[in-house]
Amino acid sequence: MRIGIVTIFPDFVKVIKEYGVIAQAVENGLLQIDVFNLRDFTTDKHKVVDDYPYGGGPGMVMKPEPFFRFFEFYTSNYGKPYVVLTSPQGRRFDNKVAMELATREQLVIICGRYEGIDERVMKFVDDEISIGDYVLTGGELPAMIIVDAVSRFVPGVVEEESVKNDSFYNDLLDYPHFTRPREINGLTVPEVLVSGNHEEVELWRRKESLKKTMLKRPDLFLKHQFDELDKKALISLFKELMKDAR
Ligand SMILES: C[S@@+](CC[C@H](N)C(=O)[O-])C[C@H]1O[C@@H](n2cnc3c(N)ncnc32)[C@H](O)[C@@H]1O
Incomplete structure (x- = not known):
């Protein structure tokens, strides 16, 4: 499975592929995780990605042009992905949504910042996902949570038997575990x-x-x-x- 994450803080997000089960899956070629810096898709000297909101009011809004350029770049290189926007307004993320997303060949996750993204970027978005009813400062942590949970359902990443016994798989919580010493x-x-x-x-x-x-x-x-x-x-x-x- 190929997962792309679009963010203005790539170093923050990159660690998702550097530890544990996910690092192994990347090494074994079961997962390809690309982190794209949205600023690479700007054209001005200062690589600006935000601007004041039309109509006034507080905060800044993520500009549409870098996203338009990103999707043009992505689709011409890799084809059409399934695009998820992290958003407190989206459908609630859970195990079933993770399983569903794991069936996609290519996933691109957009991390919002500021007051959110220009509404016109929605033309590229297939799904809006929230990780809970609270507002975070950015979509990076939600994107990492989504990648982690989705990866566990990509065949071969985690032993199937283990996934099936985990909490929520069949609407049951996992049983207690014990190891040595006795x-x-x-x-x-x-x-x-x-x-x-x-x-x-x-x-x-x-x-x-x-x-x-x-x-x-x-x-x-x-x-x-x-x-x-x-x-x-x-x-x-x-x-x-x-x-x-x-
Ligand atoms: C400060 S928030 C914007 C909140 C937006 N003004 C609203 O009230 O709906 C900035 C970004 O963080 C991400 N974000 C914040 N809370 C989230 C949540 N609960 N689930 C998923 N993404 C979230 C989104 O990408 C969002 O665009």
Whole structure:
């Protein structure tokens, strides 16, 4: 997958491809992440990207011409991308949106600054995405969040089994994890995890997932589509509760 990020702060954004799983995916050629400096698409000596708003009022607005030049450059070199504008006015970003974006061959993400971009740039935009109901100073952090979450759904970047067990995949939160040592300061690992019984481990994990989701995110729990393992886990959970209540 090819991802382009358009920003006036390229050094800020570049770090996204320098660490961890994403750095590995870039190295293995699963992801290509290009960070474009919007100022490279200006023509004046001072590389100005903002101007006063028509109609007056506070703040500055990102000028349209550098974006027009950028899209002309991009499409003539790489073809038509799916274009996302980071914006507090967009649809809310979540796991499902990330999965959907990961199916695109080419994604370009625009980082706004100041009061936002000149409305005429919207002619290039396919999707407006918000990372939450608050206003940030720029689209760089949202773009990095989008790239990180989307990358995890690009085949091969993260083990498929791991993605499927993660929180939100099936409207469930992830189960608790433990590693060595088996005991620390009197705190031990649940016996079932060291039993070697894979079926029991699977059942225990699903029970814990259901329990966590019910308690922390009842809204997700009510959306979850229950499969056979869920039913078995719920019955087992219910039996445990009844036993404790007696
Ligand atoms: C100060 S904000 C502009 C806010 C704009 N005047 C408004 O109220 O809708 C500057 C830029 O930060 C980015 N941004 C701010 N909050 C965001 C959010 N919650 N989600 C995504 N992008 C955001 C956008 O790219 C936006 O153009």
